């Protein structure tokens with residue numbers, strides 16, 4: 001398996017080998033931008049790499065090492081929640097939410113998320129949800145319609 005990474009960032013077709021993609025900061029920065037704009041294609045088909053020369057190191061892509069390695073991807077997922085509460089004051093409404101948040105089992109959500117990631121991200125070896133943090137904002141009165 002030889003992997004070829006193609007970027008169409010800025011309307012230009014550029015191909016890279018996995019070594020340059022993993023080790024060159026300039027190539028990484030370009031691939032990052034291409035990824036963000038969905039202008040990136042990754043192929044593991046040997047025929048796609050035939051007669052292709054890496055834009056960065058000018059080697060034949062089919063001659064570059066081809067073993068798979070393990071990578072760790074860090075991601076922060078934020079849930080924005082709105083809880084509508086009936087209370088005597090905004091401060092009471094906020095305290096209802098705060099008190100409940102300290103007692104509900106957010107750990108169960110961590111496990112559910114780990115399972116989702118492990119089952120759905122291709123080739124996942126392990127997924128660990130490290131941290132769970134929340135921030136409670138000020139309560140505001142809801143204007144009835």
Ligand SMILES: [Zn+2]
Nearest residue numbers: 017020054057
């Ligand atoms: Zn290269």
